[in-house]
Structures are given as structure tokens and as C-alpha cells.
Amino acid sequence: MDYRAIAEQVIKICRKKGADLAEAYLVSGRELSLEVRNGQVESIQEASSYGLGLRVISGQRLGFAYVNDFRTESLEETVNRALNFARILTADENNVLPDDPGLTEVKGLYDPGLAAIPMEKKLALAREVESLALKVQGISKSSGASYGESETEIVLASSLGLLKSYKSSGCGFGVGVIAEKGEQKSSGYESCQRRFFSDLKPPAEIASRAAEQALMMLDPRPVKTQRAAVILDPDVAYAILGGIIQAINGERVLQGASFLGQKLGQKIASELITIIDDGTLEKGLASAPFDGEGVPTQKRLVVDKGVLKGFLYNTYAARRAGVKSTGNASRGGFDRLPGIGPHNFYIAAGEAKPEDIIAATDRGVLVKEITGYGINPVNGNFSGGAAGLWIENGKIAFPVKGITIAGTADDMLNGIDLVGNDLDLNRSLTAPTLRLKSLQIGGE
Amino acid sequence: MPDEILKKAIATALKRGGDFADVFVENRITRNLLLEEGKFKSAVFGLTRGAGVRVIDGDKTGYAYSDELTEEKILRAAEVASYIATSGRKIQPAGLREQKRPSFITVKIPLQEVVDARRMEIMKRAHEAALSYDPRIKMASVDYYDEIRDRLIANSEGVLLRSSLPLIFFIIQTLAVGNNTSHLGRERLSRHSGIEMFEELPPEKAAREAAREAVAMLEAREAPAGKMDVVIQNGWGGVLVHEAVGHPLEADNISRQTGAFVGKLGQKVAADIFTMVDDGSLPNFRGTTDFDDEGTQMKRNVLIENGVLVKYLTDILSARQLKMERTGNGRRESFRYYPIPRMTNTFIEKGKDKPEDIVASTRNGLYVQSLSGGSVNPTTGVFNFTCREAYLIENGQKTVPVRGATLIGNCLDIITRIDAVGNDLDFGPGICGKGQSAEVTAGQPTVRIRGITVGGTKQRG
Numbered sequence: 065m066d067y068r069a070i071a072e073q074v075i076k077i078c079r080k081k082g083a084d085l086a087e088a089y090l091v092s093g094r095e096l097s098l099e100v101r102n103g104q105v106e107s108i109q110e111a112s113s114y115g116l117g118l119r120v121i122s123g124q125r126l127g128f129a130y131v132n133d134f135r136t137e138s139l140e141e142t143v144n145r146a147l148n149f150a151r152i153l154t155a156d157e158n159n160v161l162p163d164d165p166g167l168t169e170v171k172g173l174y175d176p177g178l179a180a181i182p183m184e185k186k187l188a189l190a191r192e193v194e195s196l197a198l199k200v201q202g203i204s205k206s207s208g209a210s211y212g213e214s215e216t217e218i219v220l221a222s223s224l225g226l227l228k229s230y231k232s233s234g235c236g237f238g239v240g241v242i243a244e245k246g247e248q249k250s251s252g253y254e255s256c257q258r259r260f261f262s263d264l265k266p267p268a269e270i271a272s273r274a275a276e277q278a279l280m281m282l283d284p285r286p287v288k289t290q291r292a293a294v295i296l297d298p299d300v301a302y303a304i305l306g307g308i309i310q311a312i313n314g315e316r317v318l319q320g321a322s323f324l325g326q327k328l329g330q331k332i333a334s335e336l337i338t339i340i341d342d343g344t345l346e347k348g349l350a351s352a353p354f355d356g357e358g359v360p361t362q363k364r365l366v367v368d369k370g371v372l373k374g375f376l377y378n379t380y381a382a383r384r385a386g387v388k389s390t391g392n393a394s395r396g397g398f399d400r401l402p403g404i405g406p407h408n409f410y411i412a413a414g415e416a417k418p419e420d421i422i423a424a425t426d427r428g429v430l431v432k433e434i435t436g437y438g439i440n441p442v443n444g445n446f447s448g449g450a451a452g453l454w455i456e457n458g459k460i461a462f463p464v465k466g467i468t469i470a471g472t473a474d475d476m477l478n479g480i481d482l483v484g485n486d487l488d489l490n491r492s493l494t495a496p497t498l499r500l501k502s503l504q505i506g507g508e
Numbered sequence: 509m510p511d512e513i514l515k516k517a518i519a520t521a522l523k524r525g526g527d528f529a530d531v532f533v534e535n536r537i538t539r540n541l542l543l544e545e546g547k548f549k550s551a552v553f554g555l556t557r558g559a560g561v562r563v564i565d566g567d568k569t570g571y572a573y574s575d576e577l578t579e580e581k582i583l584r585a586a587e588v589a590s591y592i593a594t595s596g597r598k599i600q601p602a603g604l605r606e607q608k609r610p611s612f613i614t615v616k617i618p619l620q621e622v623v624d625a626r627r628m629e630i631m632k633r634a635h636e637a638a639l640s641y642d643p644r645i646k647m648a649s650v651d652y653y654d655e656i657r658d659r660l661i662a663n664s665e666g667v668l669l670r671s672s673l674p675l676i677f678f679i680i681q682t683l684a685v686g687n688n689t690s691h692l693g694r695e696r697l698s699r700h701s702g703i704e705m706f707e708e709l710p711p712e713k714a715a716r717e718a719a720r721e722a723v724a725m726l727e728a729r730e731a732p733a734g735k736m737d738v739v740i741q742n743g744w745g746g747v748l749v750h751e752a753v754g755h756p757l758e759a760d761n762i763s764r765q766t767g768a769f770v771g772k773l774g775q776k777v778a779a780d781i782f783t784m785v786d787d788g789s790l791p792n793f794r795g796t797t798d799f800d801d802e803g804t805q806m807k808r809n810v811l812i813e814n815g816v817l818v819k820y821l822t823d824i825l826s827a828r829q830l831k832m833e834r835t836g837n838g839r840r841e842s843f844r845y846y847p848i849p850r851m852t853n854t855f856i857e858k859g860k861d862k863p864e865d866i867v868a869s870t871r872n873g874l875y876v877q878s879l880s881g882g883s884v885n886p887t888t889g890v891f892n893f894t895c896r897e898a899y900l901i902e903n904g905q906k907t908v909p910v911r912g913a914t915l916i917g918n919c920l921d922i923i924t925r926i927d928a929v930g931n932d933l934d935f936g937p938g939i940c941g942k943g944q945s946a947e948v949t950a951g952q953p954t955v956r957i958r959g960i961t962v963g964g965t966k967q968r969g
Contacts, residue, residue: 104568149552153548
């Protein structure tokens with residue numbers, strides 16, 4: 065199917081039916097996913113699919129309709145639905161579409177060879193990572209290994225003359241294992257995602273990390289409820305970054321629903337903290353030449369040495385705030401209106417070696433797992449469940465499970481006194497090892 | 509979809525062998541309106557359709573789907589799914605026979621007959637009620653969603669079923685600002701129902717409830733940290749057992765021998781007063797359907813009875829693997845997914861205690877009025893929840909509100925520590941995620957759990 069032609073055809077229909085502005089966002093692609101357990105194939109899923117989301121603006125009113133049926137009569141029906149829906153809404157002068165025809169050049173988004181790699185090779189990768197993990201002493205069961213890949217093409221056309229598209233790919237594999245000791249069960253999981261098949265890590269590395277995670281948490285000991293240092297492993301970066309991402313959402317800021325809303329230009333974190341949002345990173349998992357409504361992406365400094373430098377905007381929220389879009393319109397899929405979201409979002413690397421951070425800590429916990437919602441974007445409160453390794457006198461002493469950590473965003477961000485040099489930019493939401501001087505830990 | 513194509517698709521799916529095949533055809537029409545900051549900001553209309561073909565061969569599943577409902581594309585999906593079969597076993601598919609299942613969903617005013625103005629009127633009523641509740645409510649957001657989901661299921665056992673189900677999901681959020689802090693309150697209403705849902709569940713009442721939560725929590729103090737007794741109010745709080753106990757009881761964890769409840773069937777796993785049920789046949793509930801996404805009849809399934817584990821939640825595959833009955837829990841988000849064991853309406857059965865007596869007999873602890881949600885590791889049984897609205901219990905009295913703390917524990921441990929179960933069973937609607945999303949309700953009467961770890965910021969004296 066010629067998707068560019070379909071997108072243009074829809075825009076034409078919109079014009080004919082009297083829309084002031086129209087935008088078609090078409091997503092097509094294919095996916096493959098397979099699961100292996102105990103060396104046997106457990107499932108294989110394969111499919112191609114497509115869908116189109118249509119935004120129309122008529123009299124400053126916004127209507128949206130989506131469809132995955134591209135026959136002409138269905139497309140006509142979709143346009144009618146969107147226009148009819150627009151009529152009943154509230155007029156809003158901020159309902160506009162972007163007109164920047166530019167594309168940001170981003171390298172390494174698409175692996176043209178991915179589809180041609182034989183299925184056997186992909187199955188073998190899942191089988192191998194599982195068998196290597198099961199060979200590690202102390203690992204008793206597999207909870208399954210998997211391989212998945214997808215290719216996506218985005219086409220965006222609008223009545224302002226935009227016609228942009230790009231292709232991207234992604235692939236990844238992972239394994240889950242269980243270590244049992246008496247009545248104890250401990251699980252570990254590790255995976256690797258990349259744009260290119262040839263960039264995937266060796267299965268031995270993934271297998272040994274999954275096994276290590278399960279094994280290191282055996283024989284945990286309880287700890288008392290206390291205040292102590294908290295070291296966040298890069299695996300739990302979300303606990304810090306998730307709430308910040310929502311709190312710098314430009315629309316949320318306009319609504320007064322962000323704890324960072326009044327903090328622009330102010331110090332919100334330790335000066336060791338610099339946060340970057342980068343839509344242009346080569347081979348980045350969240351990179352793209354344009355955002356979810358066609359605005360070219362950029363690399364931006366969000367927090368500079370602890371000072372909040374900017375919020376994230378799509379076209380609507382930017383116009384409302386009297387600024388320019390930052391290229392942060394996000395789309396959950398063809399069936400969603402553009403929202404606001406980050407690209408590759410990370411805390412810049414510091415200078416400390418992770419092992420030195422541990423050595424410099426008298427008493428505290430190296431957190432390997434955090435559960436819960438992270439920092440509350442509205443009021444900045446944080447509370448989560450945690451598991452990890454207890455540290456005494458600069459050394460790892462024993463594993464701890466079933467503890468909580470809690471504080472406020474202010475305590476956490478300003479309390480960061482050591483930043484690791486171990487940033488992994490192969491993840492889209494990432495941070496180096498961070499030490500928070502002192503937080504409340506809930507235990508026995 | 510003509511029966512002929514379905515028959516051909518099943519035959520094609522099984523041509524390389526296999527034990528079972530099915531075809532799932534879906535057509536979904538959705539409407540979503542957003543009223544926020546006094547404006548009807550957006551309206552989304554959606555039309556998606558497609559079909560998926562699945563083959564089960566021993567423990568293996570092959571799956572493929574198509575957006576296009578043409579014979580060519582459906583047979584192509586069947587062909588792709590068929591490659592999974594390598595056992596050499598062959599079956600003869602049974603002839604398709606259209607069946608009827610009793611429906612647990614009744615509709616008075618079908619969504620198809622409702623004009624958008626009526627939906628918008630309901631939204632405005634909620635928006636107005638929220639803003640007029642208290643001057644500290646600075647913003648309200650009303651999200652209205654409805655859908656009509658048509659399903660057709662045909663399988664190699666000869667089952668042929670069709671159904672069309674409406675669903676409404678109504679979410680109101682309220683932002684309260686004051687006392688140097690902010691809180692976002694929330695209330696959700698959802699049923700498989702026509703628009704008459706709002707006669708029984710008035711939108712104004714939901715709005716006032718969301719506003720009440722937001723304003724109450726402006727006074728929240730630091731929550732305590734550490735182990736304490738926790739009383740959880742009736743209703744959506746049942747999400748705690750949904751996560752902590754329900755997920756580990758889903759039979760895919762059991763057939764893989766990885767779940768926390770493996771080998772515990774028939775054993776005493778919980779306190780005597782604890783009975784837990786999953787019931788996909790509760791009239792018009794959000795987790796109810798007339799049959800699951802594999803065509804199995806919905807019914808009441810008692811999972812834990814007076815503390816004894818009596819049943820796991822199965823889909824067709826796990827029921828075959830474990831040689832257990834099909835419980836009607838094979839569900840899928842859409843035709844883009846194959847079914848897996850999922851909960852429907854899951855709850856703790858009501859007990860005998862009066863809720864006020866449960867609080868009065870708790871010397872000190874935490875009273876959780878509502879929970880946001882949480883998650884569980886089904887292998888280890890370690891779970892976590894975040895409180896939306898919670899209060900201290902001091903000397904048997906519910907006293908001051910405290911900030912949203914996390915509750916954590918282990919599923920095998922927690923259900924032995926429930927020592928009071930109220931007589932006030934109630935439910936709340938929600939979304940459950942397990943790689944794919946599902947509509948569920950969670951329910952419980954007021955319960956007390958002795959000794960659960962609370963993630964507050966305040967060290968107790």
C-alpha cells in the first residue's frame with residue numbers, strides 16, 4: 065500500500081468537506097515476537113498492521129477520529145466523524161497545526177537488514193540466553209526467554225503542506241530466571257533493546273546479569289526503620305525521572321498541576337544534576353526526525369547544574385504558554401491525540417565510579433528495584449517499595465527486601481551528593497548511579 | 509463474516525497439525541470526550557477491526573492477525589499461525605454450530621441511540637459539581653469514554669459465538685490547591701451498560717467524591733514509616749488482593765511452575781475468615797462479559813475458600829496443561845493479542861464484622877480509604893500499593909490524613925495476617941495491565957491486616 069498517497073488522499077477529503085486545518089498521522093509496520101521456555105518454543109506471534117489518526121480543526125474546534133480500514137468509503141466516514149465531533153466542542157484559539165517543513169537528521173533509526181535475518185537465528189538467540197542463564201549455579205528455573213522485533217513507518221501529512229515520513233526499527237531479547245533455596249524464591253530478569261540486530265549484546269552478558277540479579281537477593285535480612293543513604297542503581301532511574309517528566313509537561317504546568325510549575329530558572333536539584341532531553345541521539349530508542357505532530361526534534365537542556373531551564377511543549381500547549389513547541393508532541397499510537405512526552409531523557413554522567421560510591425557510604429542501601437509510581441508530579445511526594453543490597457562501612461553486607469523509601473522531590477533531588485560515571489545511553493530513560501545523602505527507610 | 513471463511517481459516521490453521529485452533533474477529537467503535545478547565549477540549553471517534561488466528565500445539569501457541577477482514581488476509585494469518593505445529597498430532601475440527609450463552613449484561617438505552625449532547629450534559633454536571641464543591645478546587649477534568657465491542661469467536665471444537673457489548677468508563681479528576689501543597693483527587697465509574705448507568709451512579713456524586721478526596725488530602729501530614737496494622741476501607745481497596753493474590757493465581761504462572769502458589773492447591777494458605785472470588789457474571793460489572801475471549805461461559809469461581817486454596821484462573825491453554833476446568837478467564841485486549849489468563853471482577857467475600865468495630869479495635873495504625881493501584885511479582889509474591897487517601901488510626905479512632913504512602917508485603921504472608929473482615933462488600937472499577945490491558949473490578953469489605961510495611965517519611969517514636 066502507498067501510505068503517503070493514502071495520507072494525502074485523506075487531507076484532500078478534509079479540504080473538500082470544509083475543514084480549516086487537517087492532519088493525518090499514519091502508522092504502519094510489522095512485528096514479530098517469540099517466547100522460549102526450557103529450550104522449547106512457547107509462542108510465536110507475527111503480524112503486519114496499520115492505522116490512521118485524523119485531526120481536524122474547524123472554527124478553532126478540534127475533532128479527532130481514527131481508523132484501521134483504508135477503503136475510500138471508510139476514510140470518508142472517518143473524516144465526517146472527525147468534523148462532526150469538532151462542531152460540538154469549545155472553540156480554542158490555541159488549536160493550530162505546526163507548519164515547519166523541516167526534518168532533524170537522526171542517524172541509525174532503521175536496520176534495513178532486520179527482516180531478512182532468518183527466524184532460526186532469532187530463536188537461537190532466545191534459546192541461547194536461556195540455556196546460558198540456566199547453567200549458572202544456583203539458578204533452578206527459567207521463567208522464559210523472549211525475542212521481539214518491530215519495524216514502523218510513520219507518515220504525517222497536513223493541510224499546511226507537510227508530508228513527512230520516516231522508518232524505524234527495534235529489536236530486543238531477554239530472559240527471566242528463578243533461584244530457589246529451601247522455601248525462598250528469588251527472580252531475576254535482564255533484557256537488551258537496540259535499533260540494529262548487530263548491536264545486541266552477547267547473550268552470555270544478558271544471561272549472567274539475569275542470574276546475578278536472582279542470586280544476589282537470596283538470604284535477605286531485615287533492617288530497622290531508619291534514615292540512611294540511598295544509592296540508586298541505573299536500573300531504577302525511573303523512580304527519579306518519571307515524576308520529573310510529568311512535572312515538566314508544559315500543559316500540566318499551565319494547569320497548575322506540577323510541583324515544578326513555578327520553578328523555572330530556579331535551583332531544583334543538586335548542582336551535580338544536569339538533565340537532557342535528546343530527540344536526535346544516533347540510534348537512540350526514543351529518537352526521531354520529528355515529533356508526534358511533525359515538529360523537528362531537538363536536543364535540550366532541561367536542568368543545568370541543578371537549575372530548571374525549561375518545560376516540554378507540543379504545539380497546543382506552547383501556543384497557550386506563548387512559547388515555541390519544543391518538539392515534544394508524543395503519540396501513544398495512531399489512535400491517540402498528540403500529548404506531551406520526552407525523547408531520550410537522561411541525567412548526565414558524573415565522575416564517580418559506582419564502586420567508589422559504595423566505598424564512600426558508611427550505612428545505606430544500594431537500591432536495585434523500586435516499585436510504585438515514583439515522584440508524584442502534582443505535589444512532589446515520593447514513596448516506593450524497594451529491594452537491594454545493604455551497605456555497611458563502605459561494603460556490601462547483605463541483601464534487603466521488603467523495605468520502603470520515602471521523601472519529597474526536594475529532599476531527593478537536592479540530596480544527591482554523588483553522581484556515577486556509568487551512564488548507559490542505549491536506554492531511552494536513563495541515569496547513572498546516584499547517591500541520595502539521607503532518606504527515610506521503612507523496615508521492621 | 510461468512511461461516512465458510514471461518515471454517516477455511518480453522519482448517520488452514522490446523523493443516524500442519526495441532527490440538528486446537530480459533531479465529532477471533534473484532535469490531536470496536538469508541539467515543540472519547542474530554543472536558544477540562546471549563547472547555548470541551550477534544551473528542552475522539554475510533555473505528556478498529558481485525559481478526560486473529562491462533563493455533564495451540566501441546567504447550568506452544570502460534571498467533572497472527574490482520575487489520576483487513578478479507579478472506580485472503582485471514583487465511584494468510586491462519587497460514588502464519590500454522591507454522592507453530594511440529595508435534596505431528598492432527599485433529600479433525602468439529603463442524604461450526606452457532607451457540608448462545610446467557611448474557612449478564614442488560615441494556616435499557618443503547619449507546620448507539622444516545623446523542624453526543626446527552627454525553628456532554630452528563631460531563632458538565634460532573635464538572636460543575638466538582639468546581640462548586642469547595643473554592644480550593646482549582647481545576648476539574650472529566651474524561652468520558654464509551655465503546656461498542658463486537659466479537660465473533662469460532663474454534664476447532666465447533667464453537668461459534670457472537671456478541672456485542674457496550675462499555676462506559678467515566679473518570680473525574682479534581683485538583684485542590686492550598687496549604688502550600690496540591691492534590692489530584694479521582695473517582696471512576698464504569699459498567700457494561702447503556703447510558704442509564706448514570707441514573708444509578710450519578711456523575712455529580714462521583715465528582716463530589718473526587719473533590720472531597722482532593723480537599724481532604726491538602727491537610728495531609730507525613731505518613732509513618734515501618735510495620736503497622738492497616739485497615740483498608742471497602743471498595744476499590746480490593747485491588748490489593750487483585751494484585752497480591754489474584755495475579756499469582758492466574759494459571760499461566762502455575763503451568764509454568766513459576767508462581768508463588770504452585771503446589772498449594774487444597775492447602776490452607778490464608779486465614780479462616782478469608783474467602784476470595786473471581787466472578788465474571790456479576791450483572792453489568794466492568795469485568796463482566798457474556799463469555800470470555802475464547803468463548804468460555806463466565807461464572808463465579810471461588811479461588812480461596814475459608815483460607816483453603818481451591819482453584820486457579822485458567823484459559824483454554826492452561827486448563828489443558830493442568831487438566832483443570834476452564835474458568836472463563838481467557839481474555840485479550842484486542843485482536844492484536846492472543847488470550848491469556850486474566851481476572852474479571854475479583855473480591856474478598858464479605859464477613860461478619862462491622863466496619864466501625866474494626867477501626868475501634870485497632871489501637872494504632874493506618875486507615876486506607878482508597879488505593880491508587882499497585883503491582884506484584886507473581887513469582888516471589890512481593891507486592892506494592894500506593895495509597896490515594898489514608899488516615900492515622902490513634903487509640904481506635906480515625907484521625908488525621910497522611911500523604912500517599914506505599915504499602916508493601918508478600919502475598920503468601922499477607923493473607924495469613926487478615927484478622928477482620930467487614931460485612932460491607934463494595935466494588936470499584938479499574939484497568940489491569942499484564943502486557944495487555946483488561947477491564948476489571950476489584951472489591952472487598954473493610955478488612956484489617958496485622959503488620960504491613962508502610963512507606964512513610966516519618967520515623968515513629
